[in-house]
Amino acid sequence: MIRTRTTLIVGAGASAELQLPGGPELLSRVAQGFDFSRFGTDLQTRDSTILGGYLGRLGAEMGKTEAAIMQAAERIRAACKLNASVDSMLEQNSDDPLVVAAGKLAIIHFVCQAEARSILRLSPRAEGDLPVQGTDNWLFQLAQVLTAGIPKSNIEKCFNELTIVSFNYDRSIEHFLPFALAMAYGITLMEGRDIVATWLNVIRPYGSAGRLPWQPGDAPAAEWGSEQPQNIIDLAAHIRTSGEAQRDQTTMRAIRAAVSGAERLVFLGFGFHPQNLDMLMEAGLSSDCEVLATTHGMTPLVKDMVLRILRRKTGIDKDGLLTPVDQRAFEMVRDFSLLLES
Numbered sequence: 220m221i222r223t224r225t226t227l228i229v230g231a232g233a234s235a236e237l238q239l240p241g242g243p244e245l246l247s248r249v250a251q252g253f254d255f256s257r258f259g260t261d262l263q264t265r266d267s268t269i270l271g272g273y274l275g276r277l278g279a280e281m282g283k284t285e286a287a288i289m290q291a292a293e294r295i296r297a298a299c300k301l302n303a304s305v306d307s308m309l310e311q312n313s314d315d316p317l318v319v320a321a322g323k324l325a326i327i328h329f330v331c332q333a334e335a336r337s338i339l340r341l342s343p344r345a346e347g348d349l350p351v352q353g354t355d356n357w358l359f360q361l362a363q364v365l366t367a368g369i370p371k372s373n374i375e376k377c378f379n380e381l382t383i384v385s386f387n388y389d390r391s392i393e394h395f396l397p398f399a400l401a402m403a404y405g406i407t408l409m410e411g412r413d414i415v416a417t418w419l420n421v422i423r424p425y426g427s428a429g430r431l432p433w434q435p436g437d438a439p440a441a442e443w444g445s446e447q448p449q450n451i452i453d454l455a456a457h458i459r460t461s462g463e464a465q466r467d468q469t470t471m472r473a474i475r476a477a478v479s480g481a482e483r484l485v486f487l488g489f490g491f492h493p494q495n496l497d498m499l500m501e502a503g504l505s506s507d508c509e510v511l512a513t514t515h516g517m518t519p520l521v522k523d524m525v526l527r528i529l530r531r532k533t534g535i536d537k538d539g540l541l542t543p544v545d546q547r548a549f550e551m552v553r554d555f556s557l558l559l560e561s
Contacts, residue, residue, distance in 0.1 A: 220364075220365070220366075220367055220368045220369045220376065220377070220560055221364060221365060221379075221380045221381050221559060221560060222380060222560060222561060223380060223482045223483050223561060224380050224480065224481055224482040224483070225380055225381050225382070225481060225482070225483045225484075225485060225559065226381075226382045226383070226384060226477045226478055226480075226481040226483075226484050226485070227361075227381070227382070227383045227384070227485050227487060228384050228386075228478075228484065228485065228486045228487065228489050228499065229383060229384065229385040229386065229387060229392075229487050229488065229489070230242075230386050230387070230486070230487065230488040230489035230490050230495075231245075231386070231387055231488060231490065232487070232488020232489065232490070232513065232515070232516075232547070232548060233357050233387070233487040233488035233548040234387045234389055234391060234488070235488065236355065236356040236357055236488075236547065236548060236549055237337045237338055237339045237351065237356055237358075237389075237391055238333075238336070238337045238338050239330075239333045239334070239337050239387075239389050239391065240329065240330075240333050242303065242304045242305070242490060243303070243304075245304075245305055245326070245329060245330075246299050246302065246303075246304060246305050246308065247299075248266070248325075248329045249295065249299055249305055249308075249322070249325045249326070249329065250295070250296050250299035250300065251264065251266070251267075252264070252266040252267055252270045252325055252328070252329070253267070253270065253292040253293070253295050253296040253299075253321075253325065254267060254296055255267060255271065255289060255292055255293075258271070266328070266329075266332075269328065269447065270292075270324070270325060270328060273324050273328065273451060273452070274288050274292065274321060274324065275288070276452060277320055277321065277324055277452055278317075280452065281316075281317060281320065283317055287317060288317070288321070291315065291317040291318045291321045292321060294312060294315070294318050295308070295312070295318060295321060295322050295325070298311060298312055303492070304490070304492060305322065305325075305326060306425060306460070306461055306492075306494070306495075307461070307492070307494065308322065309322045309323070309460045309461075310460050310461040310462055310494070313460050313462050319460060320455065320456075323455040323456070323458040324451065324452065324455040326388060326428075326455070326458055327388075327428055327429075327448075327451055327454045327455045327458065328447075328451065330388045330389055330428045331428050331441065331445055331446055331447070331448055331451075331454075332446050333389065334389055334390070334391075334428065334443055334444055334445075334446075335444040335445070335446035336446075337389075337391075338351050338352070338353075338356075339351045339356075339358075339391055339394065339395060339443075340444070341442070341443050341444040343398065347401070347402060348402070349395070349398050349399065349402060350394070350395065350398055351395065354549070354553075355549055356549050357487055357488075357547075357548035357549040357552050358391060358392065358395045358396070358399075359399075359549070360549050360552035360553045360556070361552055362395070362396060362399035362400075362403070363556065364552065364556050364559050364560055365377045365378070365381070365396075365399075366399070366400070366403040366404075367556075367560055368560070371404045371405075371406070374400065374404055374406075374414060375414060375417070375418045377400070377414075377418070378415075378418040378419045378420070379418075381419075381420070382420045382421075382422065382477040382481070383419070383420065383421045383422070384421075384422045384423075384424070384474055384477060384478070384499070385421055385422070385423050385427075386423075386424065386425060386489070386495055387423075387427075388425060388426065388427050388428050388458070389427070389428060390427055390428060390429070390431055390443060392419075392421055393415060393419070393421065393431055393434065394431060394443045396411070396415050396419065397411030397412040397414070397415050398411065399411075400414055400415070409433075412433045412434075416433070416434055416435055420477075422470065422473050422474055422477060424459065424464040424467075424470055424471075424474060424495075424498055425458065425459050425460075425461075425464060426457045426458045426459045427457075428441060428454060429441035429448070429450075429454045429457070431443060438457055439453040439454050439456075439457065441454055461494045461495075461498075464498060465497075465498060471498065474498055474499060475499070475500060475501055478499050478500050478504070479500065479501075479502070479504060481504070481508060482507070482508055482509070483508065483509045483510075483511070483559075484504065484508060484509070484510045484511070484533075485510075485511045485512075485551075485559070486510070486511065486512035486513060487513055487548040487551070487552070488513060488515075488547075488548045489512070489513070491525050491528060491529075496528065496532055499532075500532055500533065502534075503532070503533055503534025503535070504533045504534060504535060507537075507540070508533070508535065508540065509540050509542070510529065510533060510535060510540060510541045510542065511542050511544055511551065511555060511558075512525070512529065512541075512542070512543055512544065513544050513545075513546060513547065513548055513551050514543045514544065514545050515544075515545055515546055515547045515548075515550075517545075522543060522545075525543070526541065526543055529541060
């Protein structure tokens, strides 16, 4: 049970534990998918073939010629070479609606494909089990923390003190947690989904690969593991660039309220890209806010820069309140579980 008002900031490093693509990997897949120079040769890829079909549908809807579509694809492929993330690539080309629309289409294609091929399955191999094997992922460790010490009669309290801000496009959080509740409390999966839909607060500045079919709302839906959803163009329209996210005042207020109002801020697999940090905080945090941040895989120089940036952005200057953790996301949630529950 989380007893302190906590906001989790989730980045691609956390989803990578489920074999979902990290930022550089997604960027590389998008660039390769738009390499149409290999069409008609033995080097033509399945992803390029599928994306070519999607772009044809997109072009017809937007009234664009084949030449314009190919030009947009080449613009994306070239821009990916000089960017660190798909998000920054799209923002860099945000003045071209066709490039943005094509880029969003590629994001949905590769995220849906990754969901279908990840270790997080649509359903468990055995009834009552979890849809993922093993404990080496942050969602399993989080579920243990969330349900510890809470009886079934107060099950909604699992999420009372938690807000999640996810910069990822996948729906692994919402897909996994109902199964965890069903296992922990002996309730049905439908009941677990109702509890997650009602009580869990997940904010997604960049959008996601669609609403899961059981989630409320009128946004386009796609089942977990739908590798080639028929409504992919509608799904892509709900992805947002950095600029679009920052112009959405409702989302920005929700994010900044979750961050500024937190007593504990936890960064999991987060890349600390400046445009993402700008979304999170406009001013410093409360003077007693604790900050935990995974820094796994960072060089000492990069780790030092991240700490300097966080001190400047948060305004935290007290010793012990800002803690870098050289561990993967699941290791930090596991090893800091006593603190997270306190």
